[in-house]
Amino acid sequence: MNYTRLIIAAITFCLAIPLSAQSYQATIPYQMLGGKMIVEMKVNGHAHPFIFDTGGHTALTAKACQALQIAATDSMKITDVNNVEGYHKTVHIENLTTPDNVINFKNVPSLVINEVKGWECFGVDGVIGSDLFASAIVSIDSQTRTITVTSAERPSTVSLRKMLNFTRDGGMPIISVQIAPASNIDVLFDTGSPGLLSLIESDFENIQSEASMNIVSEGYGEGSVGVAGQADKASSYRIQIPLLSVGAAKFRNLTTCTGKHPYTLLGVKLLEYGKVTIDYPRRRFYLEAFQPDYEINTPCNNFDLTVKDGDLYVSTVWSSTKGKIAVGDKVIKINGKPTKKYDFCESILNGIPELEKKKKTKLTIETASGVKDIIYEKE
Template sequence: MRYKIIILCLLCVIASPAIAQQYKAELPYRMIGGKMVVEMKLNGTLRSFIFDTGASRTTLKGEFCREFGLAVTDSLEVTDANGRKSFYPLVRVDSIETPDNVFRFKSVAAMKMPEPSPLACFPVDGLIGSDLFAQLILVIDGEKKTVTVTTAEKESIISLRKMTRFVQAKMPIISVQAGSGYNIVCLFDTGCPRFLSLKESDFEALSSGSAYELLSEGCSVGAISVGGVSAERVSRRVNFPLLSVAGSKFRNVVAETATPPYTLLGVKLLDYGRVTIDYPRARFYFEPYKPENDLAEKPHDVRLQVKDGDLVVAAVWGAMKDVVEMGDKVLKINGKPIGKYDFCESIINGIPELKAKKKTKLTVLTRKGEKVIVY
């Protein structure tokens, strides 16, 4: 009888994981100004947030913290996507929930942004970071525009040939292969609007090899990050003839150098396949829609942005460095004088006149007078 009881107990232990219930929630997202925006409940109220796998900590706008009376409890040093290091205050949030109430995260320590918020143009109250999902699995589907969150009792059934392990625990930091044998440590960052942003030191480390082709050098300003927009800097534009991500091949990947803490593999990756992030097992999976992708493109030699209502040059590459300079003002588009632009509208929806044609003639006021260039 005693042996029967022992055997029965063993069977119960073996069977328990097989019948454990797996919880799942689905978060639809929408793209706004190159950012993934989801809905979450914060202290019971449904709000909008940028879904940012590159953020190690959930972050709230200072205005939001003031509105909800969230008191500062501590501080944390953070390096943002432009390489800026700063100390940010921490606040305590009672609960953050998925809209369907399947997952509830209690007593969340969140960073507080300065006021006015660097994300003021976005209709959100902050960022949802990787810290919230440390014990969960995420499936990000760019075609369906959904993030599926599940508990991690079971491993993914995706082939291990489409998997790579985290280089650093708790964050989707992985190694991708450039060319044949050159590895780059990348952070999968859905807050980065590009396919790839190359860290300056990685560019220098690879320069002696044949991993990339240098296309041009130029000047540009950084992206919008938690710490704001970086100042003007020298940047290089390179082409990777071959880049492999979790076994999937990408050809002719154009990237620009910047100063983030890691090279960034951005949200554009979701245009080419589905990403699964298994945080507790430190695994990153990529399921491509096609066996191979060619990203060949001819990028603009001039980038524009709105400053104080004017449309100005914000990046200059290659031969264009001898034609226009950073800060030069655009006067006309296709011969028509332009008016003032709203900065936030340009970030979210772009400049309408620049979308009409593949080639656009710009009349630019430079230090040497007016010049007409093809954009």
């Protein structure tokens, strides 16, 4: 079930965080919660949970700053995941330490962000972003659920055949991937993005005539959530990509949706298919794929749903249900039984139980033209 995407990343440039010159290797365990990587770091000696987000900037919530008694010292202009620019206050974290106490990042610049819709579901106090690791090598292994941070006096030992260079200035892990037959686009590796690939409209328009892609559906619905708030309702396309190549790894029959991000995003699902290493000082990205070729073929819902004030509403309508239902229509029955009250956070983290693992479900929906029975299904 696809809910309104909750993407809390702030896209910005990296700032170097000075570390001691000695060699180090720290291990940060992570867990997956609602499509987010959750890690624990110590702020001035005390453990706090964070979202690990390679597409974002290190940040603390305003609530956490107040509890930690850290005062704002400056402000910074950022562009969030919805391409909205704005100024945010900044603070400096005196000590930000890995949970094994191996690395202590000192005087860390951090954005101050207000909690946005859905933030409370993850129980975190901020974001750990790419800027924190500007002088380090970071390896992410989904099989052990660990992030390894290593000093960068020597390059990674991963084969250069698995390496892609960063393509943009600024220190973010932006690399070039290929959509067959020969269309190259820049993508940001963003663990804050929940899918495998999220294609921006401009990239789609630029390569549509030369790349092998098919529009399978057109949708209209609620926007994703960034640090500046939720984007306005907008149209988007579902695009079927026969072949996406990330270095030597191939992903076949991938379906993605167009969006309005600053960059096309290569999301956290990439970690399901391989180990990722980012050598920030040398501007190198490595993907050690678990196998060379993947068939994706993930079906999508014919409309999307979200929970508001305990009730279930239509959040996005795709082509096959266009004209039958609309964004904001309320679901009142599931398979003939009245809907119960749903917890928003539970829906974000675990979905709606009555709709999980079923190919088709009959939903009774209140629309502007009356009550209708609509089949909710994958297509």
